[in-house]
Amino acid sequence: MMRSEQQVLPDVEESGVARATGDSSVRNAGPAVVLRGLHQSFGTQVVLDGIDLTVKSGETLAMLGRSGTGKSVLLKLIIGLRKPDSGSIQVHGQEITRLDLEAINQVRKTMGFLFQHAALYDSLSVEQNIAFPLKRHTKMSASERGNRVKKLLSSVGMERDLKKMPSDISGGMQKRVGLARALALGPSILLLDEPTAGLDPITSGEINELILKLQEEHDMASIVVTHDLQSAKTIADRIALLHGGQVLIEGSFKDLEKSDNEFVSEFMKRDS
């Protein structure tokens, strides 16, 4: 994907975020995320049955699949919210399945996560939601933090809603704030769980454009779970289709369109 020279968000080094999270060893070169032989079951239901995937730095991978195929579970495994039954998860070369809580928290600081329903802390204002990770993981002064929050909110078009509570803003606005919070620490990996789910086509389009713009500004690897084929086409460099607990096909949007596989053809037809 072409990276534009336009810079809307402040540079992470300039804002002191990277200095504060401070673990440069975590952000090394090479693939951002490598999954090998990943298995996850819930009782007798096998959700992931040997997933192999690699996401390069700066690349955007969209994960498609029917509901209940374990796409969201996969994101939670990558950020360490769940432990897989077996298999390997490497984030910037670190095997996170073997890390203790302290070490995994260091890795988590290099990742941003946008939850399906934004998961904003409802007792905190929009401003406090975004300041939450900054307050805990950076040594920024209150004014530096305030500036960073304003710049993040302005980059998602929400600079006027600083003092509002999450319950006072719409679903689309909550997604924008969630995205700003995910970007607060200047992550090198962005995980997006259904960023356009439940939004009208215009707001979905705006969110897609926003993601695209933010990806162009930062050299981030992104993994986007979505049902929205149009969204995947717009924002992803590569698409992986999950079916039966495995990656059925992996490639560009055109590769999926050309596929002879019956399920892939059906999926592309039904969703388009």
Add this chain to the structure above:
Amino acid sequence: MSHNASIPHRLIGQDAPPAPSLVRATFAILWSPINGFLEWFGELGLFSWQVLRAAFRRPLEGQELFRQFDEIGSKSFPLVALAGAAIGFVLSLESRSSLVHFGAQSMLPAALVYSIIHETGPIVTGLVVSGRVGAGIGAELGSMKVTEQIDAIEASGVNPYKFLAFTRILACILVLPLLTIAADFCGVLFGWIAETLAEPVSFQRFINQGFAGSTFKDFLAPTFRTVVFGLIIGTIGCFQGMRTKGGTAGVGLSATSSVVLSSLFVILADVILVKIILVFFS
């Protein structure tokens, strides 16, 4: 010839229920709730261990702790004070009619103070707080759990056991004795008001008579018993909230179970602690 002798042998075998399966079924019915109870205790133990480990890790989360002091302490104060006042007033009215009957109304201040400080104040505070705060914590954390807010906290590299559970449990532990003192004070004050309405007596005289036979030790042990009540209310509220499953119905269930279980364990702890206090502090 016996009655059974006329029935073909194989039919007796077929009609009789197989004994081992009946035993197994009965055992399964009896074992299921016991197993559930043991599982719950096991999970509570693991949760408490996680909170204890988080307690000694940085950062202190001072701001959240002070927010919880306000939520649990300041906002419970009016209800606790009102409950203490009502209990003191009613105790005074009820005791008076009984004591007058035996010609011992001069004993009223001492009986009232002893009753409020030793038992009524601490247990009423414990139960009122377990109702208000237990439900609040269970519902708040339950709703955070089902809306993935707890996952979001964890994903941002913050330990939810420290940020959410430890701060609430510590606030409950520290605030309960203070609320008990408030309930005791309001109980004695309104006990005096009730007594004064029947037979005017100065507050100073009422207090002097009330505390005549009591020492500081009598006040200390029952009040600090509520530290254990705070631990129970905070731990059960956080545990039930953070293990919520099943959407809004699950949140309601967590709030209800937090109140029921914390009230139950507060009463059980009270019985055990009273016995311990009588053995070691009398």
